[in-house]
Amino acid sequence: MSTYVYAITDATHPVRLDGLRGVGDPPSPLRTVRTGTLTAVVSDAPPGLRAKRRDVMAHQNVLESLMADGATLPMRFGLLGPDDERVADVLDREEQAYRQRLAELDGHVEYHLKAGRDEEDMLRAVLADSEQARELNERTRDGSGTHEDRVALGELVSREVVARGEREAEEIVTRLDGSATRSTVSGVGGNHFLNASFLVPAERTDAFVQAVQAEADRCGNAYDFTLTGPLPPYSFV
Amino acid sequence: MTLVQQSNATTGGSGSGNLYDVLELILDRGLVIDAFVRVSLVGIEILKIDVRVVVASVDTYLRFAEACNRLDLESGRKAPTQLTDIVGEMTESGAKGKSKGALSGAVEAFTDTLQGKRDESEEEAGKRPARKSTAGRQTARKREE
Numbered sequence: 001m002s003t004y005v006y007a008i009t010d011a012t013h014p015v016r017l018d019g020l021r022g023v024g025d026p027p028s029p030l031r032t033v034r035t036g037t038l039t040a041v042v043s044d045a046p047p048g049l050r051a052k053r054r055d056v057m058a059h060q061n062v063l064e065s066l067m068a069d070g071a072t073l074p075m076r077f078g079l080l081g082p083d084d085e086r087v088a089d090v091l092d093r094e095e096q097a098y099r100q101r102l103a104e105l106d107g108h109v110e111y112h113l114k115a116g117r118d119e120e121d122m123l124r125a126v127l128a129d130s131e132q133a134r135e136l137n138e139r140t141r142d143g144s145g146t147h148e149d150r151v152a153l154g155e156l157v158s159r160e161v162v163a164r165g166e167r168e169a170e171e172i173v174t175r176l177d178g179s180a181t182r183s184t185v186s187g188v189g190g191n192h193f194l195n196a197s198f199l200v201p202a203e204r205t206d207a208f209v210q211a212v213q214a215e216a217d218r219c220g221n222a223y224d225f226t227l228t229g230p231l232p233p234y235s236f237v
Numbered sequence: 238m239t240l241v242q243q244s245n246a247t248t249g250g251s252g253s254g255n256l257y258d259v260l261e262l263i264l265d266r267g268l269v270i271d272a273f274v275r276v277s278l279v280g281i282e283i284l285k286i287d288v289r290v291v292v293a294s295v296d297t298y299l300r301f302a303e304a305c306n307r308l309d310l311e312s313g314r315k316a317p318t319q320l321t322d323i324v325g326e327m328t329e330s331g332a333k334g335k336s337k338g339a340l341s342g343a344v345e346a347f348t349d350t351l352q353g354k355r356d357e358s359e360e361e362a363g364k365r366p367a368r369k370s371t372a373g374r375q376t377a378r379k380r381e382e
Binding site for chain 1: 256259261264276295297301302306310
């Protein structure tokens with residue numbers, strides 16, 4: 001049976017697994033694979049495992065619990081090794097890299113921030129700033145204007161929406177970087193113009209949350225900020 | 238402004254409500270070991286790819302144009318009634334995304350400012366998360382997987 005890997009910690013981490021459940025139904029019991037300097041938290045991999053809500057939650061809960069007791073490298077959901085021996089082989093082979101990353105992440109947590117702006121509010125702003133967009137909008141209102149006019153309006157507006165989003169995202173991340181050790185920005189989609197993760201020293205999370213709150217206040221009611229954390233440092237391993 | 242902070246580790250486990258927001262982190266980040274395999278995530282990883290594609294399509298342009306056309310730039314102007322169907326569809330499809338409570342506060346505040354300016358088709362529009370765009374709907378739906 002393959003071995004599901006949850007996390008890697010330093011050998012000195014207490015690794016308290018009591019009360020924690022692994023993936024699968026019924027939940028697989030958790031165990032450790034230990035080398036001289038590192039510990040991997042693993043379980044048997046249930047056959048037919050998929051990214052079901054229950055299993056993703058189990059994965060996340062194990063990591064959050066380990067994170068509370070010391071530096072933890074969170075594995076991506078669903079990582080399967082052939083057996084415990086091969087996991088130990090990897091710990092030996094990658095020992096230096098893993099220990100270095102654990103040292104870098106020690107005392108840090110991840111916060112994830114998404115921000116979006118009310119679409120109508122944003123469109124109003126775009127129209128207010130672009131005479132060309134206003135003209136095209138007037139021409140195509142009430143079903144008048146050509147198909148080309150409508151596409152031209154949409155293209156212009158959509159380009160402007162993306163540009164504004166990128167600009168605002170950069171400004172927000174730049175200001176928040178002052179309260180974080182590192183940050184990483186990833187692709188946006190849907191109604192979000194900002195999708196970023198921040199690595200924050202555990203003792204300075206209050207200041208970081210306040211900085212995010214200040215950004216949200218500055219942006220105003222038409223914006224939504226969703227901050228999630230503290231999380232295992234998924235984005236910084 | 239809406240700011241939701243979910244503090245997980247300190248409360249001994251995350252509530253199911255925040256899984257949605259961190260799903261992409263759990264499924265798509267985190268450490269991997271090259272020689273090891275991963276369980277199949279068919280139908281899940283797609284969500285982040287097609288959002289990008291949709292942004293630069295004629296369909297998206299037309300949707301933006303329609304959204305601009307129906308903006309109440311001058312008070313008293315009525316939204317074109319032929320848009321009701323589109324709005325209705327967005328309400329239905331976007332409903333799953335509403336479990337994300339973070340949106341509701343700002344949406345309600347925004348709806349308030351429109352009271353009395355629109356006909357009843359706006360009733361439904363106000364209920365949808367205001368920024369559920371076409372791309373957003375796909376995200377919401379696929380994340381249900």
